[in-house]
Amino acid sequence: MTEKEIDGAAGLSVYGARAVPGTAEVLAQLLSDGVPGLLAAKDPTLWGPEAEAESKIRLGWVDTFRRSRALLPQLEEIRASLREKGLDHVVLSGMGGSSLAPEVITRTLDVPLTVLDTTDPHQVSAALGDRLSRTVVVVASKSGSTVETDSHRRAYLDAFERAGLDDIGGRFVIVTDPGSPFEQTAREMGAHVVLADPEVGGRYSALTAFGLVPSALAGVNVAELLDQADELAATIGNTDGNPTLVLGAALGAAALAGRDKVALVPDGSGIVGLGDWAEQLIAESSGKDGKGILPVVVETPASPGATGADVLTVTVGGALTSGSVPGGGVDPDVSVNGPLGAHFLAWEVATAIACRVIGVNPFDQPNVAESKANTNRILENGAPPATPSFVDGAIEVYADGLAEGLSTVGDAVRALLAAAPEKGYVAVMAYLDRNADADTALLRAALARETDRAVTFGWGPRFLHSTGQYHKGGPAVGAFLQITGAVVEDLPVKGKPYTFGELIGAQAAGDREAIAGRGRPLLHLHLTDRAAGVRQLLAAFSGGS
Structure with missing residues (x-):
């Protein structure tokens, strides 16, 4: 590991950000433009005239x-x-x-x-x-x-x-x-x-x-x-001793240079699940107008997908003892460590700054409503009938538009991986029970071993409120694997003409429409037996271990 500079304040340390190519130039421009002071003052002009009206009513998070x-x-x-x-x-x-x-x-x-x-x-x-x-x-x-x-x-x-x-x-x-x-x-x-x-x-x-x-x-x-958070906030307007500014500059500089995926890797030093929160912050803030930074939540420092030619590797954690090596086993480009309250504010500041650098409004979500509208229409009128391309064991495979002659789930998923563009990504979207069907999440690492494309994983429908914006509004380089499951025992929604099973089915169908309507590669797998289907799917990729 090479010697890298640490920017720190209020117990938060950002390691290595200044070494990211392009950061020095971006940082100099941000300082020249007076961005730290303007952000601390909640100036709504920071993201351009088109974003100003939205920014005026969305900067309360600064304090x-x-x-x-x-x-x-x-x-x-x-x-x-x-x-x-x-x-x-x-x-x-x-x-x-x-x-x-x-x-x-x-x-x-x-x-x-x-x-x-x-x-x-x-x-x-x-x-x-x-x-x-x-x-x-x-x-x-x-x-x-x-x-x-x-x-x-x-x-x-x-x-x-x-x-x-x-x-x-x-x-x-x-x-x-x-x-x-x-x-x-x-x-x-x-x-x-x-x-x-x-x-x-x-x-x-x-x-x-x-x-x-x-x-x-x-x-x-x-x-x-x-x-x-209050302790860190005192540094937001600083021109020096401002780790959040340097982190935002590094994220933006990396994206401009083609490293537009940020792997979020827990280093094991005390912060649990921060990647999932930062994922929705970064993806929904930046993924629009064909631009964006794709967060990739990686399970451990040893998991595949933490590094790549188009990936900025960022490890996150709590306090580190003196002399500790950030990263927990992976050599990070950037490491962010500190107390949780400081993390929240730091990533909010850094994300807003990175959005300025890449030229998008961090506060709107212009594409989120599309899947909602599709859901409502499908609930009212029903989803169009669909016939599976083939059935493999406990899995119905809907593979229209992928390679011809597919006959197994493994073949279909590998065809989807092959359809992801160069420097693109594969999004696994599981409309399942994230407790009872939790092993489905092992698929992210399994597929990351199969491809050099970034692989993300999201539970539906919750990702529709976060990475769903990036999927529709970000760079058109995604390939999408949607997984749904049979409903064994449904539950009515009191006072509504639909059940929970019908609702999640409509949400999945609405999202498929939004993706397919953009001509992006899409594979839909429906598990007729959830437990058996998950086992079968993971077995096709070395057990997902």
């Missing part, structure tokens, strides 16, 4: 952690009230940033939290059947119109009523924007209501009520996260 302190007494009061009633099992219903931030907070600090960010009927049913009488449901949605969270709320209302439990409204904590339709619904329900910072978008909301409420109710001392 939201200070306003978030006002929530702490309310959260303590709600938690004490819930504990008095014996409600100690916290379930979070949220999508995208509103679920991913609390998940990394509670996993890192080893505090139990049930995260429900799916419409898979099996996973939803399992959650409903777990300690229902002791359950408090945190429903997190800026407007309340998110179909997944609305469906969860309806399912829990129905389950509480069927169980004959009292004070049903008091078993909900609603996190939403002030004045949203959901606030009115929540108050009519008799739910606890916590209002979030309205000038922060979902993917930048880790240190707002969306990140803090479920974490605090689960038992995390969230004041420590705010302290860590």
Whole structure:
């Protein structure tokens, strides 16, 4: 490992960023343009005139952690009230940033939290059947119109009523924007209501009520996260001693030079699951207008896909002892280490800066609505009939447009890998139960061994609220593997003319339409027996080990 410079402040260290080719020039330009001071002042002109209107109402994250302190007494009061009633099992219903931030907070600090960010009927049913009488449901949605969270709320209302439990409204904590339709619904329900910072978008909301409420109710001392962010925030406007500026410059410089994938690798030093949160932040912020930085979440430093000619290898972790080598076993281009609260702010700053460097608006998501519209249409009218290209064991294979003469699942997947363009990527999208079907995630590493293309993995439908933007709006170099599964026992959505099984089926079909409509390589595998299908699929690629 070569000697590389470390930029550090407030317990956060960024190792190696200045050695990334092009960073010095990008950094010099950012300083010449006065970017650090302008960002600290929340100047909306930083991303150009077309982005200015959106930026004006989306820069609250720069200092939201200070306003978030006002929530702490309310959260303590709600938690004490819930504990008095014996409600100690916290379930979070949220999508995208509103679920991913609390998940990394509670996993890192080893505090139990049930995260429900799916419409898979099996996973939803399992959650409903777990300690229902002791359950408090945190429903997190800026407007309340998110179909997944609305469906969860309806399912829990129905389950509480069927169980004959009292004070049903008091078993909900609603996190939403002030004045949203959901606030009115929540108050009519008799739910606890916590209002979030309205000038922060979902993917930048880790240190707002969306990140803090479920974490605090689960038992995390969230004041420590705010302290860590506050300490780092003092450096955002600096021209020197500003590690977040250097990190953003390196991400942007690498992308401009053709290294437009960033492998996010945990180094084992104390931060758990940060890659999943950073993935949605980077992908949804940067992936638009045919541009973008593709985050690739790599399981361990030894897993395939951590390096590549078009990949910037970034390891992440907590505190490192003096003399420790960043990376945990892989030689990183960049290593970021520090306390979790500082990580959240650092990656938000760095992502916003990188978006300026590559020339996109970090705060909009122009392509997210497309799959939602497709879903609604399919729920109303039904999906067009489709016949599998062939059936292999427990898997129906829909391979229209790929190579001719395919007869096995392995052949079909390898044909998809071959269809990914040079310096492109393969996205595995699993519309399954991420608990019961968890082994499906092993496919990412298995396929990464088969190809020199970057391979990502996402659970549907939650990735639609994050990397789904990159898939449609980013560079047109993706090849897509969608995996769906048979529904053995469906679950109705109370008050709606569809079930959870029909909803997740429509979401998957709507996403296929959005991808196929762009002429991008697509392979759809439907598991007629989920457990058998996952085993069969992994066996085709050396067991996925």
